[in-house]
Amino acid sequence: MAYVRVDRAVKFFPREDGSEMLVLDGVSFDAKEHGITCLLGPSGCGKSTLLNAIAGLEKLDQGEIEFRVPGSTLHPTSHIPDLPARSPKLGYVFQDPRLLNWKRVEDNLVFAFKGMKIPRESWQGRLEKYLSLVGLLSFRKQYPLYLSGGMRQRVGLARGLAIEPEILLMDEPFSKLDQLTARQLRQDTVDICARLGQTTMLVTHDVEEAAYMGDRVVIFSSRPAHILEVVDNPLEATERDLDDLAFIRFKKRLLQTVLKLVDQEGV
Numbered sequence: 001m002a003y004v005r006v007d008r009a010v011k012f013f014p015r016e017d018g019s020e021m022l023v024l025d026g027v028s029f030d031a032k033e034h035g036i037t038c039l040l041g042p043s044g045c046g047k048s049t050l051l052n053a054i055a056g057l058e059k060l061d062q063g064e065i066e067f068r069v070p071g072s073t074l075h076p077t078s079h080i081p082d083l084p085a086r087s088p089k090l091g092y093v094f095q096d097p098r099l100l101n102w103k104r105v106e107d108n109l110v111f112a113f114k115g116m117k118i119p120r121e122s123w124q125g126r127l128e129k130y131l132s133l134v135g136l137l138s139f140r141k142q143y144p145l146y147l148s149g150g151m152r153q154r155v156g157l158a159r160g161l162a163i164e165p166e167i168l169l170m171d172e173p174f175s176k177l178d179q180l181t182a183r184q185l186r187q188d189t190v191d192i193c194a195r196l197g198q199t200t201m202l203v204t205h206d207v208e209e210a211a212y213m214g215d216r217v218v219i220f221s222s223r224p225a226h227i228l229e230v231v232d233n234p235l236e237a238t239e240r241d242l243d244d245l246a247f248i249r250f251k252k253r254l255l256q257t258v259l260k261l262v263d264q265e266g267v
């Protein structure tokens with residue numbers, strides 16, 4: 001459906017003293033088509049910067065983000081303006097769901113539909129489908145401020161999915177939720193993504209979250225970020241159970257890999 005390749009991405013940000021800070025130092029990896037690719041790395045290493053570059057919100061200084069989407073030529077598309085092929089349709093779920101509090105739940109989705117120029121005839125069907133998927137159909141007329149943090153994040157997820165993106169980007173969407181809410185929402189998100197089959201990239205600093213959600217885990221170094229290793233999950237989404245031995249083994253292996261790599265880097 002949609003393929004994403006990050007190729008030698010380099011990004012500098014200006015410091016206050018006028019010097020340049022290197023944030024992305026040649027980041028390269030392929031996202032797993034149809035699956036969830038977790039971008040795992042320490043805070044401040046440049047994960048959000050990379051996700052923003054994929055979304056076209058931030059410009060790279062060097063390197064490319066390549067997309068291959070249905071309807072484009074065999075050549076990958078990219079953000080370089082003179083390449084002809086179309087850009088993929090992207091959904092973005094933020095750490096803070098960024099809802100419009102003066103609009104009802106369903107109107108928050110409609111706002112996204114309007115922004116994406118989605119035909120009015122399909123609004124009703126999409127509202128029902130995606131609010132049901134996240135378990136919030138009966139709250140469609142509610143205002144966000146009356147919802148719990150977990151429910152607000154579910155609205156953010158429904159809004160990201162309802163535009164039917166080819167690529168869904170999620171930036172630490174569960175990190176502000178309490179443990180039990182986050183656990184349930186991770187499970188629901190994995191189920192929903194497996195069902196819908198879009199290509200998803202999820203930023204996290206949490207090894208357990210990466211092991212549980214990622215079909216592929218891309219391990220970032222600390223800043224300036226480069227990729228230390230790419231690990232494919234040996235367990236299918238349906239086989240992952242936080243209390244199961246096979247899962248615990250994989251989580252442990254991932255943690256050991258991260259610790260070993262970080263140690264080798266001398267960080």
Ligand SMILES: Nc1ncnc2c1ncn2[C@@H]1O[C@H](COP(=O)(O)OP(=O)(O)O)[C@@H](O)[C@H]1O
Binds near residue numbers: 043046047048049050
């Ligand atoms: N717009 C910006 N201008 C200057 N520095 C920035 C900007 N955005 C992020 N940074 C800096 O770049 C580094 C990486 O940030 P970020 O990508 O948000 O990290 P992460 O998401 O991995 O925690 C941080 O040191 C951050 O302060």
Ligand SMILES: [Mg+2]
Binds near residue numbers: 047048049171
């Ligand atoms: Mg971030």
